[in-house]
Amino acid sequence: MTKNIKISINGIPIEVEQGTTILDAARQAGVIIPSLCYHKDLCIAGNCRVCVVEIAGQKRLAAACATPCEEEMEILTNSLNVLHSRKQIIELLLSEHNADCTSCFKNGSCELQKLASDYKILKQDFIRLVPFKNYTIDKFSPSIIKDDSKCIRCQRCVRTCAELQGINALTVAYKGDQMKITTFFEKPINDVVCSTCGQCINHCPTGALVERNYIEKVWDAIADKSKHVIVQTAPAVRVGLGEELGFGPGERVTGKMVTALKRLGFDAVMDTDFTADLTIMEEGTELLTRLKSVLVDHDPKVKLPMATSCSPGWIKYIEHLFPDFLDHLSTCKSPQQMFGALAKTYYAKARNLDPEKIISVSIMPCTAKKFEAARPEMHDSGYRDVDYVLTTRELAIMIKQAGLDFMKLDDSHFDRLMGESTGAAVIFGATGGVMEAALRTVYELVTGREIPFKNLNITPVRGMEGVKEASVKIENPLEEWTFLDGVELKCAVAHGLVNAHKIMELIRLGKADYHFVEIMACPGGCLGGGGQPIPTSPEIRKKRAEAIYAEDEGMPLRKSHQNPEIIKIYKDFLDHPLSEKSHHLLHTHYVARERF
Amino acid sequence: MTASYQLKRADFIFKNENDWEQVLQKSISRSPQDLINELISSELKGRGGAGFPTGLKWKLTAEVSDSVKYVICNADEGEPGTFKDREILSMVPYKVLTGMAVCAHVIGAKEGYIYLRGEYFFLLPELNKSIREFEYYCKEINLDFTIRIFMGSGAYICGEETALFESMEGKRGEPRNKPPYPSNYGYMGKPTVINNVETLAHTFTIFKYGAKRFYDLGVQYSRGSKLFSVSGDTPKPGIYELELGMSLADFVEEFGDGDTKAVQVGGASGFLVPRKRFNETAIGFQGKLVGISLPTGGSMMLFNSSRSMFNVLDNYLEFFREESCGQCTPCRVGCQQLLKGIKAVKRGEKNAKYLDKLLRLTETMKLTAKCGLGQSVANSFSSIVENFREEMIY
Numbered sequence: 001m002t003k004n005i006k007i008s009i010n011g012i013p014i015e016v017e018q019g020t021t022i023l024d025a026a027r028q029a030g031v032i033i034p035s036l037c038y039h040k041d042l043c044i045a046g047n048c049r050v051c052v053v054e055i056a057g058q059k060r061l062a063a064a065c066a067t068p069c070e071e072e073m074e075i076l077t078n079s080l081n082v083l084h085s086r087k088q089i090i091e092l093l094l095s096e097h098n099a100d101c102t103s104c105f106k107n108g109s110c111e112l113q114k115l116a117s118d119y120k121i122l123k124q125d126f127i128r129l130v131p132f133k134n135y136t137i138d139k140f141s142p143s144i145i146k147d148d149s150k151c152i153r154c155q156r157c158v159r160t161c162a163e164l165q166g167i168n169a170l171t172v173a174y175k176g177d178q179m180k181i182t183t184f185f186e187k188p189i190n191d192v193v194c195s196t197c198g199q200c201i202n203h204c205p206t207g208a209l210v211e212r213n214y215i216e217k218v219w220d221a222i223a224d225k226s227k228h229v230i231v232q233t234a235p236a237v238r239v240g241l242g243e244e245l246g247f248g249p250g251e252r253v254t255g256k257m258v259t260a261l262k263r264l265g266f267d268a269v270m271d272t273d274f275t276a277d278l279t280i281m282e283e284g285t286e287l288l289t290r291l292k293s294v295l296v297d298h299d300p301k302v303k304l305p306m307a308t309s310c311s312p313g314w315i316k317y318i319e320h321l322f323p324d325f326l327d328h329l330s331t332c333k334s335p336q337q338m339f340g341a342l343a344k345t346y347y348a349k350a351r352n353l354d355p356e357k358i359i360s361v362s363i364m365p366c367t368a369k370k371f372e373a374a375r376p377e378m379h380d381s382g383y384r385d386v387d388y389v390l391t392t393r394e395l396a397i398m399i400k401q402a403g404l405d406f407m408k409l410d411d412s413h414f415d416r417l418m419g420e421s422t423g424a425a426v427i428f429g430a431t432g433g434v435m436e437a438a439l440r441t442v443y444e445l446v447t448g449r450e451i452p453f454k455n456l457n458i459t460p461v462r463g464m465e466g467v468k469e470a471s472v473k474i475e476n477p478l479e480e481w482t483f484l485d486g487v488e489l490k491c492a493v494a495h496g497l498v499n500a501h502k503i504m505e506l507i508r509l510g511k512a513d514y515h516f517v518e519i520m521a522c523p524g525g526c527l528g529g530g531g532q533p534i535p536t537s538p539e540i541r542k543k544r545a546e547a548i549y550a551e552d553e554g555m556p557l558r559k560s561h562q563n564p565e566i567i568k569i570y571k572d573f574l575d576h577p578l579s580e581k582s583h584h585l586l587h588t589h590y591v592a593r594e595r596f
Numbered sequence: 597m598t599a600s601y602q603l604k605r606a607d608f609i610f611k612n613e614n615d616w617e618q619v620l621q622k623s624i625s626r627s628p629q630d631l632i633n634e635l636i637s638s639e640l641k642g643r644g645g646a647g648f649p650t651g652l653k654w655k656l657t658a659e660v661s662d663s664v665k666y667v668i669c670n671a672d673e674g675e676p677g678t679f680k681d682r683e684i685l686s687m688v689p690y691k692v693l694t695g696m697a698v699c700a701h702v703i704g705a706k707e708g709y710i711y712l713r714g715e716y717f718f719l720l721p722e723l724n725k726s727i728r729e730f731e732y733y734c735k736e737i738n739l740d741f742t743i744r745i746f747m748g749s750g751a752y753i754c755g756e757e758t759a760l761f762e763s764m765e766g767k768r769g770e771p772r773n774k775p776p777y778p779s780n781y782g783y784m785g786k787p788t789v790i791n792n793v794e795t796l797a798h799t800f801t802i803f804k805y806g807a808k809r810f811y812d813l814g815v816q817y818s819r820g821s822k823l824f825s826v827s828g829d830t831p832k833p834g835i836y837e838l839e840l841g842m843s844l845a846d847f848v849e850e851f852g853d854g855d856t857k858a859v860q861v862g863g864a865s866g867f868l869v870p871r872k873r874f875n876e877t878a879i880g881f882q883g884k885l886v887g888i889s890l891p892t893g894g895s896m897m898l899f900n901s902s903r904s905m906f907n908v909l910d911n912y913l914e915f916f917r918e919e920s921c922g923q924c925t926p927c928r929v930g931c932q933q934l935l936k937g938i939k940a941v942k943r944g945e946k947n948a949k950y951l952d953k954l955l956r957l958t959e960t961m962k963l964t965a966k967c968g969l970g971q972s973v974a975n976s977f978s979s980i981v982e983n984f985r986e987e988m989i990y
Contacts, residue, residue, distance in 0.1 A: 046773040047923040049964045060971065061963045066773035081963065088960040092929035125953065127936045127946075129929070153922065172768055172922075175751060177932045179922025 198367030198530020236429030244396030250543030255411020273421030313521025323592030340385030391531025645893030695796030771967035815841030818880030
């Protein structure tokens with residue numbers, strides 16, 4: 001049992017668990033100590049010094065985030081000494097920061113700006129340091145823009161890249177006034193191991209790291225009457241968007257989002273969930289084909305476990321760090337890219353539209369999707385399959401620009417043809433969701449029976465544990481699948497690339513006896529994606545996940561193969577999963593990339 | 597001025613002693629508790645500059661139970677104006693190695709490291725030879741203790757003990773948050789004693805001659821002798837072993853050139869003392885010696901009236917602008933502001949009152965910087981600007 005200790009904060013006595021930091025203790029006591037380098041997802045750095053407090057009997061001030069409470073400690077969070085020092089530290093940060101706030105993408109959502117406002121730094125007479133440094137903005141990546149002149153060296157991005165993703169694409173270089181956050185040999189972020197997941201953006205307190213935004217391009221396309229602009233929305237967007245527009249975390253705003261997109265002027269509002277269901281059909285069939293090749297034909301060229309390929313951050317990661325294992329990836333495109341390829345073929349044909357006139361936009365919780373859409377392979381429709389990718393945040397900006405009172409919007413439905421989906425598709429947005437959706441369909445395809453989990457909820461693959469394992473025993477399969485009789489289908493699920501690494505190491509060492517693994521680049525899966533609303537934290541992600549599963553339970557159909565539009569597309573266009581047409585439009589290949 | 601504040605020479609560190617084997621053997625036959633008590637009663641304080649009681653440091657580390665502990669000799673001598681450790685390691689390495697081995701015996705460590713300043717690579721061949729010979733002897737007397745050298749790469753900040761650990765662990769040399777302290781969580785997260793080269797050499801003296809011999813030198817709160825690196829405007833620059841507690845006036849009398857305007861005590865991170873305060877300033881640790889007492893790692897830089905204090909300060913700040921590790925705001929940005937600030941005042945771009953804003957900034961830096969170095973980088977600024985304000989402006 002943990003011991004409680006007695007301390008006082010600003011004269012008010014409080015009891016806290018031993019080991020509690022002053023910052024957390026103060027929050028328990030209802031005192032908010034401002035902080036910058038502190039983030040709930042990350043280890044303690046204690047380097048911005050904004051959270052300094054006075055401890056009775058100590059000559060120097062202590063960083064509240066990094067100092068554990070001790071018995072009888074008397075803490076002052078607002079003494080004159082603290083206020084003066086804190087204000088001066090904010091002034092120092094501002095003197096080194098390109099405070100060109102009105103032309104910054106983060107204007108209004110910058111943590112440094114908020115501190116400057118809270119502490120009313122009205123006279124900035126320290127010498128402006130930005131003009132003395134040769135800053136260049138790294139704009140080469142289709143996903144991430146890095147502007148060092150706005151960096152406050154809190155190292156949240158560095159810790160994110162190391163601790164959540166295990167990549168270390170961003171690290172600290174040089175010292176003293178030259179100290180900066182940079183990449184291997186200061187190459188552009190697009191030329192290094194960066195997965196483009198955007199978690200650094202999600203954790204950056206200022207405008208130093210932001211997504212490349214395509215808002216104006218999309219407005220231009222909408223305004224262009226000669227274009228037919230269609231939009232797809234990823235599963236996780238509907239449980240995050242509300243946070244940017246007045247709702248608390250975990251609010252489902254699917255219907256309002258569709259209404260908003262229609263009001264923005266999109267010609268058709270459809271759903272990535274449709275292609276998520278399609279992914280299950282293709283990927284599930286691919287898994288069964290692979291199982292047969294390995295278990296029956298003993299084909300050495302076919303690799304198990306098969307890994308999911310929905311998360312473009314994960315794809316870029318494995319291309320850089322495990323290029324010898326690309327055969328393990330499912331050849332299925334991500335739902336976004338399946339949608340893109342179908343939009344300019346299937347949809348164009350059905351609606352009798354010239355595909356050249358179609359602009360295909362996607363709303364994603366993700367910055368890696370911007371990179372994915374720009375991959376040269378993604379032109380299978382004969383055109384660029386997805387023209388513009390917007391993050392959840394960018395969509396929220398467009399909604400605000402259009403003056404829509406989001407909270408008052410009525411609900412509406414997605415447009416037909418590629419707008420219908422099942423509960424299996426919506427859970428793609430949470431870690432374990434693809435696995436659960438695949439198991440619901442694969443088990444039923446093989447046995448003709450529903451998967452034996454109460455209410456179809458496959459709980460072992462749910463939750464926020466870094467690596468989850470599950471197995472399903474197949475008994476009495478249909479005649480076609482007798483080779484699977486008695487096979488224990490072993491699965492693993494990982495989210496956050498630091499956990500992906502654990503699974504890849506097992507595979508590399510030949511110690512992974514899984515058949516199927518699901519890997520998502522971001523913590524919590526897409527709902528914690530790099531394009532989702534800021535801030536993020538374990539609590540916020542948990543609420544978004546609850547919303548995802550509530551959305552699933554509320555759906556009339558919860559298995560991908562039941563989706564009537566999926567049945568229709570196979571009947572009218574694709575023939576069957578893994579058909580020649582699907583291979584052409586819905587599958588892809590991967591490229592080995594360098595490791596620096 | 598009472599007699600005890602006079603300058604007195606001492607000769608322990610560099611005294612040629614050929615009996616380190618006996619001192620080692622005798623010491624490790626004693627109990628750790630006995631040795632700790634001896635060290636505590638000598639009142640030896642860390643000679644790197646911070647002045648933490650050495651006996652207490654060993655005691656705290658000895659009390660932590662862990663099967664792996666380390667002894668580290670901090671030879672990252674980087675403070676501008678300090679050059680004593682290099683001499684110790686080249687002249688009397690056995691005293692340092694013996695001190696490390698006794699420390700290992702006291703705390704229960706089997707491995708020791710010398711973190712050697714990158715620029716001291718020329719010491720390597722001889723030092724390695726001494727270590728091989730020393731380890732050979734350890735084996736002979738069944739003392740399980742090995743010493744390895746870890747070369748620094750020239751960053752000043754790596755002299756800060758926790759940055760030094762990070763550097764040894766292959767990481768970027770940045771100070772850690774404290775607590776935890778090295779006695780609990782040091783190199784590789786293990787209980788670690790880290791001592792300055794000179795401190796370890798003094799333990800040799802104490803274990804050989806007994807605590808009293810050491811304690812009888814110096815004055816209250818500042819016992820024993822200390823090496824001073826004397827440089828600047830002096831007819832006799834060099835390394836001198838002197839008893840602690842002398843007044844600065846006495847020191848200047850001995851080492852000055854007759855025109856000493858100010859003395860920088862403790863290197864770039866230390867304090868500048870102007871002529872008018874020589875009489876009331878003593879060299880030693882806390883406690884009222886005369887008027888002001890200044891601890892030091894031993895750097896004594898003398899300046900005569902031909903020197904511009906603006907240039908002196910400008911030089912120090914240039915050093916810190918580059919050598920701050922850059923992680924914490926007060927040190928990284930503070931150093932840049934102080935440097936750019938005095939230049940702006942000198943050029944008339946900022947008025948003289950701006951110096952007061954900068955002095956307030958030095959207070960913030962002292963109060964809030966993450967590590968001991970960050971907290972002391974502004975010492976030279978405040979002491980020079982307060983005493984030579986007119987030289988900053990005109």
